[in-house]
Amino acid sequence: MTEHDEQPAQRREQAHPTQPRDQARQEPREDQRQPAVRKDGAQVSTGIDTAGVPDAAIPELVIISGMSGAGRSTAAKCLEDLGWFVVDNLPPALIPTMVELGARSQGNVARIAVVVDVRGRRFFDNLRESLADLEAKHVTRRIVFLESSDDALVRRFESVRRPHPLQGDGRIVDGIAAERELLRELRGDADLVIDTSSLNVHELRAKMDAQFAGEEEPELRATVMSFGFKYGLPVDADLVADMRFLPNPHWVPELRPYTGLNEEVAGYVFNQPGAKEFLDRYAELLRLISAGYRREGKRYVTIAIGCTGGKHRSVAMSEKLAARLAAEGVETVVVHRDMGRE
Numbered sequence: 408m409t410e411h412d413e414q415p416a417q418r419r420e421q422a423h424p425t426q427p428r429d430q431a432r433q434e435p436r437e438d439q440r441q442p443a444v445r446k447d448g449a450q451v452s453t454g455i456d457t458a459g460v461p462d463a464a465i466p467e468l469v470i471i472s473g474m475s476g477a478g479r480s481t482a483a484k485c486l487e488d489l490g491w492f493v494v495d496n497l498p499p500a501l502i503p504t505m506v507e508l509g510a511r512s513q514g515n516v517a518r519i520a521v522v523v524d525v526r527g528r529r530f531f532d533n534l535r536e537s538l539a540d541l542e543a544k545h546v547t548r549r550i551v552f553l554e555s556s557d558d559a560l561v562r563r564f565e566s567v568r569r570p571h572p573l574q575g576d577g578r579i580v581d582g583i584a585a586e587r588e589l590l591r592e593l594r595g596d597a598d599l600v601i602d603t604s605s606l607n608v609h610e611l612r613a614k615m616d617a618q619f620a621g622e623e624e625p626e627l628r629a630t631v632m633s634f635g636f637k638y639g640l641p642v643d644a645d646l647v648a649d650m651r652f653l654p655n656p657h658w659v660p661e662l663r664p665y666t667g668l669n670e671e672v673a674g675y676v677f678n679q680p681g682a683k684e685f686l687d688r689y690a691e692l693l694r695l696i697s698a699g700y701r702r703e704g705k706r707y708v709t710i711a712i713g714c715t716g717g718k719h720r721s722v723a724m725s726e727k728l729a730a731r732l733a734a735e736g737v738e739t740v741v742v743h744r745d746m747g748r749e
Contacts, residue, residue: 466492466509468546469520469619470502472593473553474586475572476563478603478611479522482553485615486520488706495522499534506546534593551618552590552597556604557583609703627697628738630709633667633725635717635745644711646696648689650720653679657719666746667722676723686724690731697737717745 469491471482480495487493494505502521509516523534541548555563557580564571564579571582573589594600599618603611634641636651656662656672665672676682693710700708712728714720722743729741 464510464514465544465546466506466516467518468502468506468541468548469518470523470548470550471520471553472523472550472590472597473601474555474560474583474590475524476560477553477555478601478606478608479524479553481608481611482551482601482615483520483522485612486518486619489616489620491518491520491619492516493520493522496524497521499523499537502537503540503544506541506544538596549598550593550596552594552600554594554600554602554604556602559604613702627700627705628707628740629729629732630707630740630742631725631729631732632709632711632742632744633717633721633746634711634713635715635721635748636713637715638717638745638748640713641709641711641744643709645708646693647711647713648685648724650712650714650724653682653714653720655715655719657716662719665719666743667719667724667726668746672719673723673726676720677727682724686727686731690728693732694735716749717743718749722746 469486471479471486473479483493483495492509497505505519505521509519538548560571560583561579571579571586573585574582601611601614606614632641632644636649640647653676656665656675659675662669662672662675667673667676677686697708700706710728712721712725725741725743729739733739
């Protein structure tokens with residue numbers, strides 16, 4: 408786990424968080440809506456206009472397209488893990504609207520990725536007009552095109568036993584040929600073409616990371632969850648550690664009413680033989696695991712720390728472990744699943 412210039416704040420969440428308050432949304436006035444003009448003279452509404460919005464607020468845009476089966480979904484998921492706002496199968500005519508809405512989000516949507524695929528072929532006539540509109544608004548945009556050989560695409564479609572979206576009553580190769588012809592012009596305009604014929608999922612993610620992650624290594628986000636074994640294992644846990652090797656504060660009358668968030672309870676837990684050693688060695692193990700997770704393209708990990716009831720030992724250890732991870736630059740959330748159930 409690498410250190411960053413700024414350490415992400417350690418956050419604590421309840422097992423059942425409350426619903427956030429609705430935020431007021433101000434709709435643009437009608438006189439702020441300005442239609443775009445196509446080359447044929449027709450007007451295409453692009454929603455709101457960016458008048459009055461500084462260029463610095465206009466989000467960066469990546470358009471992901473390419474052959475069906477070449478890895479568009481994997482590429483989009485990679486950008487989503489890197490913090491991009493990803494929209495799948497958005498009609499090209501609505502791309503300027505998406506960018507303009509992002510520009511008015513007060514910096515909350517700084518990077519947008521749009522997946523444009525052959526399912527939206529009836530909208531491809533509007534794509535060039537949309538790109539011209541974006542260029543006029545000084546939007547930084549890149550087109551990523553996922554390519555693959557016919558043989559590789561046929562194998563992939565056969566392995567999932569699904570037809571090509573354009574094959575109709577023909578063969579898979581007929582659909583592939585039709586799609587290549589449809590996307591030929593877009594491929595020529597692409598800023599980045601990635602041939603995935605011989606790539607696996609992890610290698611494709613590595614190429615996307617190299618292009619879009621910047622100089623920093625992609626972050627690993629961790630959820631540290633305390634739980635009680637008597638309530639069952641967390642189904643979403645990637646790693647599970649058992650704190651029942653430590654004496655239980657439940658049997659200390661003056662500590663029983665409190666939880667692991669209490670300083671006296673935490674002090675009792677970490678004064679037991681093996682507690683501090685476990686914390687140090689488990690944190691060291693997580694450094695090794697996290698490096699492998701990054702290489703394999705895994706960006707989220709849930710670490711479950713359990714004890715009998717999920718009230719004392721697991722809570723105290725989860726808090727210490729989460730603080731250790733946060734200090735090392737890992738964005739960390741703490742969830743105490745079963746605290747308060749007794």
